[in-house]
Amino acid sequence: MKRSEIIEKVNSFLIEEFEAELEGVSFEANFHEALELDSLDYVDLVVLVEHTFGFKMKGEEFKSIHSFNDFYDFINSSIQVHQNV
């Protein structure tokens, strides 16, 4: 999957399911702050990632994600890992 497709899919579920307003939000913006995530939201993000990309991420993996770019990269690398398994 191309990175642009990943960005499109992630943004789509953030807008539809999280009702996020992403207009004007840069890829470098803080992922957690821009989305005003609380502890319960991560539980739902794990479900959305599984539904959309077919792999289960762990809650603690969010600790290494700071920006939107980090999140897209994480999805990208995870897809590749799962494809290679």
Add this chain to the structure above:
Amino acid sequence: MNRVVITGFGVYSCIGKNTDEVTKSLYDGVSGIGLDKKRKEYGYRSGLTGMVDRPDLKKQLKRRQRIGLGEQGEYAYMATLEALLHARIDLDFLDNNEVGILYGNDSCAKAVIEANDVVREKRDTAMVGSGSIFQSMNSTVTMNLSTIFKLKGINFTISGACASGSHSIGMGYLLIKQGLQKQVICGGAQEVNFYAMGSFDAIGAFSTREMEPQLASRPFDRDRDGLVPSGGAATVILESLESAKKRGAKIYGEVIGYGFSSNGGHISKPDVDGPVRSLSMALEQSNIQASEVDYINAHATSTPLGDQNEARAIHEVFGSKPFVTSTKSMTGHECWMAGASEIVYSLIMMKNSFVAPNINLENPDEDSRKLNIPTKPKETEINAFLSNSFGFGGTNSSLVIRKYYP
């Protein structure tokens, strides 16, 4: 002791999505019953049910407020929003006062089953998401509404089977009467879906008159063959008279009696003594004579034995004078919600000076013949009414409400 008054009410049911719609349906004797084919496919003996549309709350509530709200919570939100508007209580007031909530609910079948279906399929609880737990607990309505409306007073759910909604109003009444709360949001909610009622259907309690859904709920009629499950939510705002006066609130009625009892007998078979004790207690507390009760909203669910026993109990205490109807002839049995919705239906009648018809009563039986049961709307003043609610396990609740006299 404080006097306890009602300053607002709201309802979301199969005969209307607000009090205006419900008022018209009550007067016109409209049935909200239909046939749910999904229930038949699922294995129900009877697919009859009250038909209730789910509200779309996307524009009204934020995601986090919405996803923990189960089906019955959505109905309760709609009914409570209307009741608060009616009472002219806004979010600012709720944020700055210790307003409580006591709500009746006794199941969360859909949320529990759907969550477990996900776990069984995925073999991973993490796939359930964060909203499910708040939809799955019996206290789903109070936990959600208390956060949505920023409530700071008493906050818990009352599970008393089909008397849950009535007991919630009774308990709110006691708290305000004793001066422990000034305002309490009380009500009852009932989910309407094919997961919720399967085990109830299993004991053969439901009418099977599927060819004529709107004729199926026929309380007090000789040919009744069981109840029709239904649901939605209803809310009343209880308030101390002092608080209502201070706010300049309009007063729709005064709660003057709450009676309760337990049959101490069979788990599902109703009796006469328990209800007699409950309604006698409510009446005694209210300090009015039986002859002063103009209208009785009966629990009568359209089951052969239940209606017969209640007719006997009512006749024993009240004789043949007061008007008696079961609004379940139109709504079906709204179960956990019924005790609250039937207070709202009766308040609507008291406010608009009519008694709604007991539809589908074509041939009264030996016991109901002794009661004054109108089958057409009756224009009449109601100064005081009594509402009965009975539930499995023999739990009984009776409330007496009167017009407010300063």
